[in-house]
Amino acid sequence: MGNNMLRVSMSPHVHGGNSVKKIMYGVVIAMLPALAVSLFYFGLGALQITLVAVAACVLFEWLIQKYMLKVQPSVTDGSAIVTGILLAFNLPSNLPIWMVLIGALVAIGVGKMSFGGLGNNPFNPALVGRVFLLISFPVDMTSWPSPVVNRLALLDAQTGATPLAIIKEGLKKGEPISDLMNQVPDLWHLFLGNMGGSLGEISAFAIAIGGIYMLMKKIITWHIPVSVLGSVAIFTGILHIVAPEQYADPIFHLLAGGIMLGAIFMATDMVTSPMTRTGQIIFGVGIGVITVLIRVFGAYPEGVSFAILIMNAFVPLIDKGFKPKRFGEVKKNG
């Protein structure tokens, strides 16, 4: 090779080897335990919803990039698969397929591609899809199949309320927490995932395994999950101590509903969360506090999705306000 053929580029001349693909497929792997638990409790219906959501997200992204934006499709980066699985995780397992398709179209089309694709979307695309469905089809979106009735059925005939809904309805009727707690699964079952709810949110245990995997692979840091879960625990803990018959205990709040899924898989979405550690903690506390406010004082039994979307909207402000601490940012001669 002749000397005149040498390449010249600016330093650094080496790269660490991380890539968008590695991150996205890492997240997919981290979601597998939660998916497995979902299949165990909800059977084939859960599998069908997941496959449809993933296929639809990938297909819509490809179609929009190819025929509307006229750019080289980038579906192999894995981000549409992540959105697909997350969307499925936020749906009841017997939602009609056509609704899943609409959810996927809104998630990818409105939530992601209309802002310029991966990296440019201010809101978590899967949550945009889910909230669109929740507002459009409130009955279907809150009809939760009961776990382990018939694993082979695509549509479960038997449905029931989620633990959070049972508490909310009961409190409205004036029943005390101590009675209501007897109507929901015990903490051990909540931890494992034996409860009604969205496909991927039920098992705190499986979600935590995924979270630990992502921490080990340095896909996420502890700041967002810990600040979300910590603020939920502290806020509900205070309420519970003040009025134990009106407010459920913090462990119940952490295990029921979608807070684990939200804290570990959705609030941590890099694209829609702040860039500094301080900013991430503020973001996480905001999510935790808004979630509890909605759960305890709001109209909906669950508020994680809204809380994350609201805090997503604050991210540009948080990034502006909380810059990293500079080296040497001290008084001269200090």
Add this chain to the structure above:
Amino acid sequence: MLKTFPKGGVHPHENKFSAHRKIEVLPLPKQVIIPVSQQIGAPSTPVVAVKDVVKTGQLIAKSEGFVSANIHSPLSGTVTKIDFFTDSSGYKRKAIVIDVEGDVWEDSIVRDSSLVKECSLSPEEIIKKISDAGIVGLGGATFPSHVKLSIPKGKTAEFLLINAVECEPYLTSDHQLMLEKADEIMVGISILMKALNVSKAYIGIENNKPDAIELFGKKAAEYKGVEVNALRVQYPQGGEKQLIKAVLNREVPSGGLPIDVGCVVHNVGTAFAVYEAVQKNKPLFERVVTVTGKSLNNTANFMVRVGTPVTSLIEAVGGLPEDTAKVVNGGPMMGKALNTTDVPVTKGTSGILMFSEKESDRKPVENCLRCSKCVYVCPMGLAPYLQMALSERAMWETLENQHVLDCIECGSCSYTCPSGRPLLDYIRLGKQTVNKLIRARKA
């Protein structure tokens, strides 16, 4: 827990293939090309003319002002040309060409290898000798050493820090020099301490060089006030601000210099050059250069005369490997890519790296994921993603307010970016433009 700097940093594969390879003296070249601009600061002025016969160690270009350095002939021979040549930066720069006829040294240089420990010179005399010998920072920055030793009025030096970190992957020249010239380096350190009038010196060594840590631990015990600090491997610990933070937990203020926190930092190779200059009257005309690469069978640490063509170094290890696509002057994180190997080794050349086609392919650029990894690894606490975006959009004033000039160009951001974004490329552009604007404002 070993010390290190707390903010940011990365740990690339070390790939120190040439570690523990004995320093070999490279055969003398037939011709040397000596650029008159081998230091940061003003180019030196030639004091020889074509057809002059020069000896090894003879002054051939003199320092032009305070921030500049003398340059000496690395060999004996005849000056054949003083003209403009392309140097390793790719620019045409003035250089002195000497046809080598032998290696006859100036009589003033002491050539025996006996260790001379005693130095009875005053600080001023020491600094004068260092300045006369044309010593510049040998870690790669090539800042004239006598400037660093001349403490400005109103400041006091409390500590001397010896940078023996060698945090760049691949490079082993400092490591090997330390193993072979420990006594000389220790004397060099004591001379520097005397010049600065400080009673305490720290030698910072990363713990991937346990033999050097042990050796210098023993040697330092014989010297008052010299302490070895083993540091946890982390790039860019060899940046002087990071080294001071790691060793002393002092933070050089933004826009400031080490002396603002009472420190003066010199490279370990510089300490050796100081020994030779002060105790042996030997000017700086040779240095250790690592020649390495994944595709090489033989990697080496060579003692090379300044002005030797890079091509000769590569031939000495068996020639450019077939798959070579890039040759880098310096380390892989901060070194400069050469467009030709027909350039001379200069005082700042610490290594010659050969990268294969595959290694020199850059990742395709994807959208920023906002993963914030660049923010975490930035040792200066900047937001590289934001600086790149501002630079792309030519928002220079905002960029200045975002402290783009604090960037030390370590490259940790580009190294770590999963989307393969050329962060540092754009930040460099931003720095240059902001500097230009500041100059224009002053004018």
